[in-house]
Amino acid sequence: MLNTLNETRLPVHAQVLDWLAPQQQAMQDLLQKVVNIESGSRNEAGVTAVAHALAERLQAAGVPVQFEPVPGYGVLLHAQVNPAEGAAADGAPIILMGHMDTVFPDGTVAKRPYREEAGRAYGPGVADMKSGLVLNVFVAEAFARSGGLKAPLHLFFSCDEEIGSPATRDLIMARVRGARAVFNAEPGRVSGNVVTSRKGSMVVEFEVQGVAAHAGINHAAGASAIEALARKTLALHALTDPATGVTCNVGVVQGGIVPNMVAPHARAEVDLRFTADTNPDELLERVRAIVEEESVPRTQGRITTTRRSLPMKPTPDYLLALYQQGARSLGFEVQGEFTGGAADSGLTASVGVPTLCATGPVGGHPHTEREYCELSSFVPRAQAVALAVLAHP
The missing domain is CATH 3.30.70.360 (Alpha-Beta Plaits)
Incomplete structure (x- = not known):
């Protein structure tokens, strides 16, 4: 693992925040790369290509990555950042979760590839949820470079969420069972809120x-x-x-x-x-x-x-409070809200794992040609997730 910031002797949270602070352009560059890869559900090659594009960034930061094939759908991406020396690397992890498939058919990228306009990024899956994947990758990299984790931090990206996770639901529930918490990087609501329960x-x-x-x-x-x-x-x-x-x-x-x-x-x-x-x-x-x-x-x-x-059972109050505390320290307020949209966070909550959803960048109009991501929300929301991970008991 890279540990290039420990020499500064800053507190861990300051190291993580300082590393993330100037990363918006790098985040946008990776977002453009993965949005311009067709990865509709059941596009096995496309989903796998997205996984490899994300893995390239992780591996360059010293984060080991594993791919688990899911025939007909692509792969699951697994990655792990280990805690500081003295903590159990095999202890109960905190999981940053997301999905690599989109709802869009092949040919959509050719018609309307990634573009930026007036502070927003547009393109198929830009909010739901390729920006969330990118955010999670950069949070993991921040900890790989800064250290300071009290427990393992896992990335777990699935490949068939948009069609109800038919091939991966059991794998997801088995993977997360016993985890300390799950942060699922579905897009933040237009209001900036996170999601604390779902249909x-x-x-x-x-x-x-x-x-x-x-x-x-x-x-x-x-x-x-x-x-x-x-x-x-x-x-x-x-x-x-x-x-x-x-x-x-x-x-x-x-x-x-x-x-x-x-x-x-x-x-x-x-x-x-x-x-x-x-x-x-x-x-x-x-x-x-x-x-x-x-x-x-x-x-x-x-x-x-x-x-x-499955419906997402309500997020425990303490987990929302941890995220809110970090967000407030960064200068923005956030509330939890209910949504009619379903997500894999329903699966994780169903096995008793405290789950907070919509921790990705703010976005709007998912599943439509108007889908967008608010680029200015990338860094502060990545920092908020990082602070919640650090504060989690």
Whole structure:
């Protein structure tokens, strides 16, 4: 490990803050590099390329990096900065977490690559969450160069979060179980706040079989799968209940063959969001009943795929207070807030690990072409994470 700042004899927190203070341009340079790598979920080569780009910076700072292959999705990135001499290198760690996949299809970078304008960076995944990955890398490097950790600091970057972590959820929960704390670098809210609880999500894919018929000559002989799907959509949307926090959105529909044929087949994808107070198994059974109901005679519906992200249980007060204390010393105020978006922080909180989310740079409009990162928030929010790590008991 590099330890180039210890000779200054400054307190550890001062060494870490002083090293991070002039790093904004270097952070922007690495952000540009990783944003301009296509890494949509299931783009195995692209996600792996992002991991290697981040690892290059870590390894140059003396931080060992390991890649764990996840066939079909890319790799998990593991890295560790060890504590000062006399502390147990194999003790319970603090984990800086993130994901390397984005929601954007191949070709997006070619259409709108990384750019900077009026203090903001734009590009696919710039906020969600490549800027958070970069922030975590620089925090790790700051400790590698400065020392002073009381416990191991781990980086753990996953590869399939945007599609509900189907291949990695068990790996994530096993990896973090027993950790002291997790800081998940999803983008900071537009308000500058961090996230202290989240909804869970469930994606349900289903199909409907109908009966084909000529729409003009023999219409009555048919049974429209599209009509059945439409009726199911209305029933599914009626599950939305602001009082309980449940929302339901049929966001993708496909069906039919040609206009003059009664549609023999249709399919849909449904997004459901729910709080920690909702029983997801019961919610799924309500969905199943709607899907399997014969909403149009002679049609049949069935669920083909389900996947879930767990809700994030509330962050313990002490962990939010540690982050707030550091932020206040740096000159900015931050509050914790609830969000309807799901994240891997739900998995870490579910196994009892104190978790604080949205510790990445401030960003807005994720999952859209307007997505941006506030560049001026890079350094202070990296410093705030570093101070929280140092202050953690």
